[in-house]
Amino acid sequence: MKEAAPPDSAEPAWHTLPPEELLARISAEPQGLSSVEAARRLSQFGPNELREASRLRPWAILVNQFKSFIVWLLIVAGGASGLLHDWVDAIAIFAIVALNAVIGFYQELSAEKSIAALKRMTAPRAKVRRDGAVDSVPAAEVVPGDIIELAPGDLVPADARLLAAASLQCVESALTGESESVLKRVTTLLTAGVPLGDRENMVFMGTNVAAGAGHAVVVTTAMATEFGRIARLIESTTDEGTPLQKKLQSFGKLLAWAALGMVGVLFALGLLRGTPAFELFMTSVSLAVAAVPEGLPAVVTVALAVGVSRMARRRALVRKLHSVETLGSTTVICSDKTGTLTRGEMTVRSLFLAGETYSVSGEGYAPTGEVTVAGRPPDARQTARLRELAWLLAGCNHAHLAPDGAEPAGQWRVIGTPTEGALLALAMKLGASREAVEEKFPKLHEFPFDSERKRRTIIRRAADGAARALVTGAPDLLLRRCAFFQAAGGIKRLTDAERERLLAENAAMAGRGLRVLGAAFRDLPALPAETVDVEKIESDLVFAALTGLQDPPRPEARPAVAECRRAGIRVVMITGDHPHTALAVARELGLAEDEQEVLAGTELDALMDENLRKRAATVAVYARVSAEHKLRIVRALKAGGAVVAMTGDGVNDAPAIKGADIGIAMGRAGTEVTKQASDMIITDDNFASIVAAVEEGRGIYDNIRKTLQYLLASNSGELLLIAVAVIAGWPMPLLPIHLLWINLVTDGLPALCLAVDPIDPGVMRRPPRRAHEKITDAGFLFSMLLTGVLTAGSALAAFLVALQTAPVEVARTHAFTALVFAQLFCSFSYRSESRPVWRMSLWSNLPLALVVGGSLGLQLWIQHNATLAVLLKTTLVSWGASFGLLALALGPLAVLEGVKCFRRRRGERTI
Numbered sequence: 001m002k003e004a005a006p007p008d009s010a011e012p013a014w015h016t017l018p019p020e021e022l023l024a025r026i027s028a029e030p031q032g033l034s035s036v037e038a039a040r041r042l043s044q045f046g047p048n049e050l051r052e053a054s055r056l057r058p059w060a061i062l063v064n065q066f067k068s069f070i071v072w073l074l075i076v077a078g079g080a081s082g083l084l085h086d087w088v089d090a091i092a093i094f095a096i097v098a099l100n101a102v103i104g105f106y107q108e109l110s111a112e113k114s115i116a117a118l119k120r121m122t123a124p125r126a127k128v129r130r131d132g133a134v135d136s137v138p139a140a141e142v143v144p145g146d147i148i149e150l151a152p153g154d155l156v157p158a159d160a161r162l163l164a165a166a167s168l169q170c171v172e173s174a175l176t177g178e179s180e181s182v183l184k185r186v187t188t189l190l191t192a193g194v195p196l197g198d199r200e201n202m203v204f205m206g207t208n209v210a211a212g213a214g215h216a217v218v219v220t221t222a223m224a225t226e227f228g229r230i231a232r233l234i235e236s237t238t239d240e241g242t243p244l245q246k247k248l249q250s251f252g253k254l255l256a257w258a259a260l261g262m263v264g265v266l267f268a269l270g271l272l273r274g275t276p277a278f279e280l281f282m283t284s285v286s287l288a289v290a291a292v293p294e295g296l297p298a299v300v301t302v303a304l305a306v307g308v309s310r311m312a313r314r315r316a317l318v319r320k321l322h323s324v325e326t327l328g329s330t331t332v333i334c335s336d337k338t339g340t341l342t343r344g345e346m347t348v349r350s351l352f353l354a355g356e357t358y359s360v361s362g363e364g365y366a367p368t369g370e371v372t373v374a375g376r377p378p379d380a381r382q383t384a385r386l387r388e389l390a391w392l393l394a395g396c397n398h399a400h401l402a403p404d405g406a407e408p409a410g411q412w413r414v415i416g417t418p419t420e421g422a423l424l425a426l427a428m429k430l431g432a433s434r435e436a437v438e439e440k441f442p443k444l445h446e447f448p449f450d451s452e453r454k455r456r457t458i459i460r461r462a463a464d465g466a467a468r469a470l471v472t473g474a475p476d477l478l479l480r481r482c483a484f485f486q487a488a489g490g491i492k493r494l495t496d497a498e499r500e501r502l503l504a505e506n507a508a509m510a511g512r513g514l515r516v517l518g519a520a521f522r523d524l525p526a527l528p529a530e531t532v533d534v535e536k537i538e539s540d541l542v543f544a545a546l547t548g549l550q551d552p553p554r555p556e557a558r559p560a561v562a563e564c565r566r567a568g569i570r571v572v573m574i575t576g577d578h579p580h581t582a583l584a585v586a587r588e589l590g591l592a593e594d595e596q597e598v599l600a601g602t603e604l605d606a607l608m609d610e611n612l613r614k615r616a617a618t619v620a621v622y623a624r625v626s627a628e629h630k631l632r633i634v635r636a637l638k639a640g641g642a643v644v645a646m647t648g649d650g651v652n653d654a655p656a657i658k659g660a661d662i663g664i665a666m667g668r669a670g671t672e673v674t675k676q677a678s679d680m681i682i683t684d685d686n687f688a689s690i691v692a693a694v695e696e697g698r699g700i701y702d703n704i705r706k707t708l709q710y711l712l713a714s715n716s717g718e719l720l721l722i723a724v725a726v727i728a729g730w731p732m733p734l735l736p737i738h739l740l741w742i743n744l745v746t747d748g749l750p751a752l753c754l755a756v757d758p759i760d761p762g763v764m765r766r767p768p769r770r771a772h773e774k775i776t777d778a779g780f781l782f783s784m785l786l787t788g789v790l791t792a793g794s795a796l797a798a799f800l801v802a803l804q805t806a807p808v809e810v811a812r813t814h815a816f817t818a819l820v821f822a823q824l825f826c827s828f829s830y831r832s833e834s835r836p837v838w839r840m841s842l843w844s845n846l847p848l849a850l851v852v853g854g855s856l857g858l859q860l861w862i863q864h865n866a867t868l869a870v871l872l873k874t875t876l877v878s879w880g881a882s883f884g885l886l887a888l889a890l891g892p893l894a895v896l897e898g899v900k901c902f903r904r905r906r907g908e909r910t911i
């Protein structure tokens with residue numbers, strides 16, 4: 001291998017070098033690099049990423065653990081205890097600080113790891129030539145000298161010089177601000193100083209391909225690209241967290257100040273009452289530690305991270321963390337039909353040719369099967385006509401079919417689009433093939449299919465210097481361009497009556513749920529010129545046949561649609577297909593019933609925005625729409641107050657995906673541009689996975705809410721207990737070390753377990769959360785305060801009862817134990833706001849059961865072990881008293897459950 005020259009640091013004018021010289025300079029060859037050389041260059045030049053791309057920073061995470069005010073307060077308190085030779089307290093405090101840091105560090109690191117893994121999964125990819133074949137690799141692995149292939153919807157992974165280009169158009173707005181796409185071509189520019197926008201022989205990182213095709217050799221990667229240069233100028237953007245994280249952060253700050261304020265007041269009160277200053281200081285510090293919910297942001301991060309990895313297992317890759325929160329409030333899901341609601345595995349079942357209907361047998365894409373007419377094999381004349389059609393279908397096609405080795409024998413797989421695969425399979429059943437067509441009738445020109453045109457034309461050379469245009473496309477639209485038709489007796493002029501007949505036939509096929517494609521052709525007397533007029537070629541066509549493709553609904557789609565209905569989510573089908581086909585499929589899925597619910601693209605065009613907004617509230621199927629319509633649909637739905645999730649795959653879908661509240665890209669059928677515009681990628685293109693993601697989104701939100709509620713309820717209980725004692729002038733019911741212990745054991749660990757609770761099975765049986773609803777609504781605050789009052793109440797009861805007959809140390813032990821027990825029991829209640837605890841299996845959240853069980857055991861042990869009692873400054877307790885305290889601590893749980901049942905009966909909206 002030749003040595004790769006490092007990119008010239010002195011602004012190399014790549015666009016002015018002749019291609020051969022350029023290739024030589026970076027030691028590249030048109031057939032691409034070997035994978036060995038690519039790996040070598042990757043280590044030489046580094047990954048093709050902008051430097052700001054965040055990496056895992058364990059050190060930063062560790063340092064973060066010591067950034068909170070509370071931690072420093074604790075360290076001061078520990079130091080002060082040490083100075084006063086209170087070794088037990090000092091050691092306990094420092095142990096708690098260390099333990100807190102370790103747990104926090106571990107949580108955050110694993111959360112960041114899973115989010116980083118997700119980022120890798122959804123990172124852009126590029127098509128490069130490696131070892132002589134085109135391969136899809138992560139864009140980060142592209143190196144100088146790579147040959148990249150470009151197709152519509154691709155992101156340009158690095159700066160590259162074009163080697164070939166066919167009508168290649170790029171959108172370079174990220175670089176030049178120009179939103180119109182620019183035409184690229186292979187040429188050598190003479191002046192070095194032309195502005196970026198005019199370097200027409202170069203493609204740049206951060207831009208994307210809008211149309212055409214080509215390949216190019218990579219000259220610079222990463223920060224050396226033009227895009228990297230800009231990125232260097234802009235300060236790297238830091239991760240700011242999701243809206244909920246931000247809201248909770250400010251809410252947490254507010255609570256912290258409130259708590260500190262209260263602690264300050266209690267401190268002053270204590271001083272007035274003549275409590276010794278140091279004791280008061282230690283209590284205040286502990287109380288501050290207990291009251292300030294410093295674990296809050298971390299717990300949210302953990303809940304989000306665990307949630308998104310759970311979603312990844314259910315085939316939904318989250319690209320933007322904030323979409324997880326929006327998912328839970330989704331009210332409308334707009335889904336593509338083909339491939340998402342249906343299987344996207346197509347087979348031609350029916351054929352209408354020269355006035356006769358043929359049936360086609362066969363499985364999947366296998367090119368074997370019978371074509372019969374009225375139950376009999378076709379006669380000689382019919383066979384000849386079918387053969388003619390076979391050439392047309394194979395000639396106007398991009399797909400390839402191959403036997404699938406992995407599947408049972410007889411299974412074939414399509415390389416290309418399913419629609420064309422199905423047409424090709426039919427052509428092969430009728431005796432034509434792609435290879436034979438390419439050989440006999442070489443391709444001259446092509447007008448590609450897109451969702452706007454809904455047809456494809458390929459012009460091929462015919463015998464004697466003539467040519468033939470072959471067209472396939474949506475029959476209703478195609479017929480408008482036809483002037484003749486294939487009749488039983490030969491080609492005839494297309495009368496209005498005949499057109500009606502064909503349209504009726506088309507509608508009938510579509511009404512059976514078949515996707516109907518028409519085939520037409522036109523003979524050109526001479527070879528077409530260099531530039532051909534599409535409009536002219538695609539007019540006065542001869543209509544040849546109607547083909548009906550079966551694309552059965554996905555078996556899991558119908559239950560998923562029903563689930564959405566129960567969950568108060570409307571499902572809307574969006575398709576380029578015929579309204580009849582769409583309605584037939586929608587009926588099978590239970591998504592729509594009558595024609596009133598169908599809106600066609602042409603009707604949509606005729607509606608003003610205001611009227612569309614009204615119609616959008618009831619339309620369940622949009623048919624014969626193009627990508628541009630999607631954005632209008634999203635806007636209309638959003639204007640009606642909906643939270644919209646929208647799927648897409650093509651380049652043109654990107655604006656609608658960006659415009660939706662949740663833009664969903666298809667992992668298989670989707671282009672890179674769509675994926676990068678999306679909030680979430682569905683890896684199996686399956687509608688059911690979208691619904692699963694919504695369910696997970698709701699579950700994650702619930703878990704955050706539960707955790708928050710539990711943390712705050714515990715904190716308010718502790719604060720309340722101390723406050724009442726200080727105000728009433730009673731002795732302290734808890735010592736500082738007790739508060740610290742509670743904060744670590746009874747608050748922290750169960751809260752973490754609640755954050756990863758499995759999804760409540762009822763989560764899809766309630767309406768979506770309103771988009772602007774606060775997480776801390778009235779119900780939330782009510783149960784939080786109620787729990788605080790109940791747990792503090794039971795601890796206080798234990799304290800006061802014991803104080804009647806025993807010294808304060810014993811009473812304190814009772815109060816401490818009662819509070820711990822009560823809080824631990826309450827954690828079970830927090831798992832659901834509607835289901836009673838006895839209906840939730842302990843097994844479904846084993847970590848919580850173990851944490852609670854372990855903590856209870858530990859607490860009992862402390863009461864019966866002299867050493868532990870010394871460490872925690874408690875007294876030994878009789879077993880009778882232990883059980884009494886356990887029974888007492890069940891009280892708050894019982895009340896919470898009672899309230900739950902009462903609210904449930906009243907039908908209040910609960911989790």
Ligand code: ADP
Pocket residue numbers: 336337338417419420449450451454455456472473474475515516517518574575576577578
């Ligand atoms: P969908 O929303 O079902 O994916 P498309 O936009 O892919 O719809 O297709 C819209 C219509 O365009 C189809 O009903 C069909 O008639 C026609 N069509 C689809 N694919 C092709 C193709 N590859 N070549 C020609 N026509 C096509």
Ligand code: MG
Pocket residue numbers: 338
């Ligand atoms: Mg499609």
